Amino acid sequence: MPEAKDQCVTPAKGIIAPPEAASASAPTPQMKEAPKMLARVGKPAPDFELPAFVDGGFKNIKLSDYRGKWVILCFYPGDFTFV
Amino acid sequence: MSAVAVKYPEIKALGAEVLSVSTDSRFTHKIWQETELSQMVPGGVPYPMLSDQGGRVGTAYGVYDEEAGVDIRGRFLIDPDGVIQAMEVLTPPVGRNVSELIRQLKAYQHNRATGEVLPSGWQPGKPTLKPGPDLAGKVWKVWKPENAF
Numbered sequence: 001m002p003e004a005k006d007q008c009v010t011p012a013k014g015i016i017a018p019p020e021a022a023s024a025s026a027p028t029p030q031m032k033e034a035p036k037m038l039a040r041v042g043k044p045a046p047d048f049e050l051p052a053f054v055d056g057g058f059k060n061i062k063l064s065d066y067r068g069k070w071v072i073l074c075f076y077p078g079d080f081t082f083v
Numbered sequence: 084m085s086a087v088a089v090k091y092p093e094i095k096a097l098g099a100e101v102l103s104v105s106t107d108s109r110f111t112h113k114i115w116q117e118t119e120l121s122q123m124v125p126g127g128v129p130y131p132m133l134s135d136q137g138g139r140v141g142t143a144y145g146v147y148d149e150e151a152g153v154d155i156r157g158r159f160l161i162d163p164d165g166v167i168q169a170m171e172v173l174t175p176p177v178g179r180n181v182s183e184l185i186r187q188l189k190a191y192q193h194n195r196a197t198g199e200v201l202p203s204g205w206q207p208g209k210p211t212l213k214p215g216p217d218l219a220g221k222v223w224k225v226w227k228p229e230n231a232f
Contacts, residue, residue: 014137014139014140015139015140015143038143038144038145039143039144039145039159039167040167041167041168041169041170042166042167042168043166043167044165044166044167045159045161045167046140046143046144047165048139050104050133050134050135051133051134052102052112052131052133052134053109053110053112053113053116053132053134054131054132058109058113059131061102061131061133063102063161063165064165066100066102066161067163067164067165068163069098069099069100069163070097070098070099070160070161070162070163070188070191070192071100071102071159071160071161072087072094072102072158072159072160072161072184072188073102073104073144073158073159073161074084074087074101074102074103074104074157074158074159074179075103075104075105075135075141075144075146075154075155075156075157075158076084076103076104076105076154077105077151077153077154077155077156078105078106078107079105079107079111079112079114079115080115080119
């Protein structure tokens with residue numbers, strides 16, 4: 001059986017601000033607001049950490065942990081849909 | 084998503100990882116995997132299924148539909164440096180083409196390895212172009228539009 005992962009799952013960080021944006025807004029943590037970054041070709045992919053179902057268990061997944069590999073990131077409207 | 088799962092061995096062999104994202108919870112992902120996806124693909128989908136509840140990650144990638152509250156179909160090809168090389172976004176009724184995704188992956192990997200550029204419709208084995216002053220105005224000598232098909 002799959003190994004037991006994080007049972008309760010620590011809250012994932014969601015969108016992770018690039019370092020310069022984080023330090024620019026030093027005193028007030030602003031990342032609770034809706035992120036304005038927009039993905040563009042030729043630009044760094046916005047980093048994030050999200051909870052995931054993987055290998056039969058639950059685990060947080062961070063995009064930047066995949067540095068050094070090609071990543072295919074696929075969004076889709078919802079589970080149990082058909083296309 | 085199951086179409087990607089079927090081609091996953093080929094994608095994996097090319098050194099790429101797949102991450103799927105929707106606004107469903109991780110618990111919904113688990114039940115979908117167990118009740119339906121595992122019926123479509125032996126063993127179910129082999130890649131992590133991420134939960135973007137609230138759509139904040141989808142917003143950053145420009146694929147979150149606030150009215151419907153879901154992430155629409157968007158596919159992003161990210162290179163080993165974390166840079167987005169290609170993206171494809173479709174409205175809900177039409178699914179993506181996994182073969183085209185794999186073609187683009189191979190083309191970007193070829194470019195990264197050789198510096199050659201890949202003209203329209205390129206497939207492995209087809210003519211490539213070596214960019215430089217010598218090629219200016221002479222592409223017609225080495226590449227014909229028919230090569231795109």
